[in-house]
Amino acid sequence: MSSVPIHNKHPFFEQSKFLTKLLVRNRASLAGIVITVVYFAIALLDIFYPHYLGVENDTSMLFFLRGHSISSLPPTPPTMRDGWWYFLGTTVSTIPIFPSMLAALRYDLIYSVLIVVAGAVIGTFFGALSAYFGGATDETLMRITDIFLSIPLIPLAIAVTFFLGSYFIDEVYALIFVSWPAFARLARGETLSIRNQAYIHAATSAGSSRLRNIFVHVIPNVLSPIYVQASLGIGRVVLIFATLDFLGIIRGNPYMPELGKLMVLGESYLPEGIWWPVVIPGVFLVIFVVGINLLGDGLRDVLDPRLRG
Amino acid sequence: MQLGFYVLRRIIAMIPTLFGLTLLMFLLERTIPPSILASQYVNPDSTVPIQQQLHNAYIELGLNRPAPVQFFYYLINLLHGNLGYMNSSYYSGSVLGAIETYFPNTAQLVIFSMALTLLISFPLGTYIGARPGSISDHASRIFAITGYAIPTFWLGLMLQLLFGRGVMNLPVSVFPLDGIVSSSALPNPLPSWLINPVTGALYSSPTHMILFDALLHGDFSLAFNAFMHLVLPVITLTYALLAGLLRFIRSGMVDTSRKEFVRTARAKGVPERLVVTRHIRRNALIPAVTVVGLLLADLLGGVVVTETVFEYPGMGLLSVNAAISDEIYGVVGTTLVFGLIMVIVNLIVDVVYAYLDPRIRY
Numbered sequence: 001m002s003s004v005p006i007h008n009k010h011p012f013f014e015q016s017k018f019l020t021k022l023l024v025r026n027r028a029s030l031a032g033i034v035i036t037v038v039y040f041a042i043a044l045l046d047i048f049y050p051h052y053l054g055v056e057n058d059t060s061m062l063f064f065l066r067g068h069s070i071s072s073l074p075p076t077p078p079t080m081r082d083g084w085w086y087f088l089g090t091t092v093s094t095i096p097i098f099p100s101m102l103a104a105l106r107y108d109l110i111y112s113v114l115i116v117v118a119g120a121v122i123g124t125f126f127g128a129l130s131a132y133f134g135g136a137t138d139e140t141l142m143r144i145t146d147i148f149l150s151i152p153l154i155p156l157a158i159a160v161t162f163f164l165g166s167y168f169i170d171e172v173y174a175l176i177f178v179s180w181p182a183f184a185r186l187a188r189g190e191t192l193s194i195r196n197q198a199y200i201h202a203a204t205s206a207g208s209s210r211l212r213n214i215f216v217h218v219i220p221n222v223l224s225p226i227y228v229q230a231s232l233g234i235g236r237v238v239l240i241f242a243t244l245d246f247l248g249i250i251r252g253n254p255y256m257p258e259l260g261k262l263m264v265l266g267e268s269y270l271p272e273g274i275w276w277p278v279v280i281p282g283v284f285l286v287i288f289v290v291g292i293n294l295l296g297d298g299l300r301d302v303l304d305p306r307l308r309g
Numbered sequence: 310m311q312l313g314f315y316v317l318r319r320i321i322a323m324i325p326t327l328f329g330l331t332l333l334m335f336l337l338e339r340t341i342p343p344s345i346l347a348s349q350y351v352n353p354d355s356t357v358p359i360q361q362q363l364h365n366a367y368i369e370l371g372l373n374r375p376a377p378v379q380f381f382y383y384l385i386n387l388l389h390g391n392l393g394y395m396n397s398s399y400y401s402g403s404v405l406g407a408i409e410t411y412f413p414n415t416a417q418l419v420i421f422s423m424a425l426t427l428l429i430s431f432p433l434g435t436y437i438g439a440r441p442g443s444i445s446d447h448a449s450r451i452f453a454i455t456g457y458a459i460p461t462f463w464l465g466l467m468l469q470l471l472f473g474r475g476v477m478n479l480p481v482s483v484f485p486l487d488g489i490v491s492s493s494a495l496p497n498p499l500p501s502w503l504i505n506p507v508t509g510a511l512y513s514s515p516t517h518m519i520l521f522d523a524l525l526h527g528d529f530s531l532a533f534n535a536f537m538h539l540v541l542p543v544i545t546l547t548y549a550l551l552a553g554l555l556r557f558i559r560s561g562m563v564d565t566s567r568k569e570f571v572r573t574a575r576a577k578g579v580p581e582r583l584v585v586t587r588h589i590r591r592n593a594l595i596p597a598v599t600v601v602g603l604l605l606a607d608l609l610g611g612v613v614v615t616e617t618v619f620e621y622p623g624m625g626l627l628s629v630n631a632a633i634s635d636e637i638y639g640v641v642g643t644t645l646v647f648g649l650i651m652v653i654v655n656l657i658v659d660v661v662y663a664y665l666d667p668r669i670r671y
Binding site: 235 | 325329333628
């Protein structure tokens with residue numbers, strides 16, 4: 001048999017390669033990529049190899065006491081003397097901050113991604129549906145998004161979490177519930193701009209059904225702004241996550257490894273000048289959000305050819 | 310089209326949103342079993358026996374009726390200002406009373422934050438927007454990036470840490486860290502304008518905002534004290550707001566300066582200062598009005614967090630405390646008020662926008 005050249009140059013990969021090159025060329029978005037990759041690597045390591053810290057760290061920061069009983073000693077400052085385990089100091093009950101922070105990424109990052117992806121999928125579908133069908137469907141769906149967008153995000157998230165039951169998983173559901181309308185708005189706007197393009201009409205005349213049109217021809221072409229919104233959304237959701245936990249409306253395990261809860265633990269020591277239990281996790285959180293926002297800004301510049309400059 | 314007609318149409322368009330808002334809150338509220346809904350609908354101040362009140366709750370809320378009828382009862386109760394009751398350590402009494410007590414404090418906070426944001430962002434945004442690529446532009450970019458990334462509660466805590474006693478080892482903190490006014494600053498005995506005639510609690514009149522009331526009654530030391538209590542919460546709220554608005558005004562200025570009428574103005578020989586103030590700024594600031602409305606949503610979300618951090622007795626602290634102490638009607642009431650504020654602000658923003666830019670009124 002004669003050798004047939006294998007086509008491995010799918011346009012998607014070609015385009016991705018091109019966009020990555022553009023992204024990496026910009027120093028700010030390169031920094032964003034590095035920060036994001038490092039944080040997600042830690043979070044994924046936690047999932048696939050939960051013993052990487054040497055102890056089980058599934059549900060509670062108390063595991064990081066490594067068998068020591070809970071003490072009422074005040075937090076100890078960052079020091080290299082006691083080894084890397086304690087090099088960022090300890091918080092309440094001498095829980096070491098460093099492994100708690102790393103373990104917190106598992107909840108903060110993975111659930112934030114889950115929330116944003118779920119919100120983006122639901123929102124994009126309804127947005128595209130709304131704009132493509134038009135008429136009464138559009139009017140109804142957009143009035144519904146109006147209602148969601150007319151309540152400030154944090155009070156709405158508090159209310160929904162409260163009525164779902166105030167546990168961690170309720171917070172996740174609540175944030176999915178409040179995050180899809182923004183995506184729906186965006187997808188609707190984009191769909192309206194491509195709805196009457198020739199290729200959509202061509203697909204229709206070739207016998208493509210309306211739903212097939214939406215899934216195969218509309219949604220793939222409205223995704224660029226959704227990617228940008230999603231990457232910025234992850235930063236926002238991580239912040240809201242920490243905020244809701246900080247406000248104390250989430251019940252259940254007070255030692256769940258989560259950055260907001262970690263900061264709550266140390267908050268009562270702040271007036272005594274014990275700064276590290278709050279400052280260090282906060283800086284850790286801010287660095288991640290800065291990173292993912294830089295990545296989002298970079299993505300926006302790259303995906304919109306008008307901004308490439 | 311006339312502006313008045315546009316306003317009327319906008320007000321009518323508000324009705325479905327308000328209806329949906331109440332429907333959403335109704336549906337959320339009815340995820341709670343009716344017996345619990347009734348048991349929380351008990352006025353702690355009333356002399357009516359509990360059994361009788363529980364019975365009345367079923368009738369007033371229509372709990373033994375079908376859901377659509379319940380919603381009708383719900384709307385009627387809302388229109389009568391009957392938002393239910395709270396009975397927690399933070400506030401006990403009717404939810405409407407709680408909102409009346411705490412709303413002015415939040416309004417005071419929001420007024421100062423908004424005023425500070427606008428006062429800084431418009432001149433500074435114009436200045437930066439006229440100089441893209443300069444050092445001030447890069448500084449504003451860094452400011453914007455951190456403004457989006459720093460969680461409000463953490464910023465508040467950091468300010469408390471910086472200006473509290475801890476780090477600098479001061480005898481007293483530079484700014485008061487919590488509350489709305491120090492109890493030591495209040496005149497003793499309390500004058501009548503500081504007391505709520507019904508409950509006897511601290512509640513200033515006539516504006517109910519203690520800073521303005523103190524100024525009106527000439528008590529400048531109390532006003533100063535109230536002002537000092539506002540400094541840190543206002544800085545906390547302004548930071549994130551400013552970051553967004555500054556960046557938006559800047560990019561608006563840059564976009565407008567590329568327009569052809571600007572080139573024409575320069576070609577005519579209009580001095581650069583006048584090009585910026587008359588031609589670029591006027592057109593660039595119109596879209597900023599819309600963004601101010603959108604930012605208010607962030608501001609109200611930030612209020613919830615800031616008030617909790619600074620223990621500032623306002624709507625946000627009320628809603629968080631209601632959620633923590635399982636006060637169903639407190640949570641619903643505060644969320645509805647936040648939604649109502651947003652709807653009204655969006656209306657005002659749209660009207661101002663239509664007034665500034667007649668092309669909008671299509």
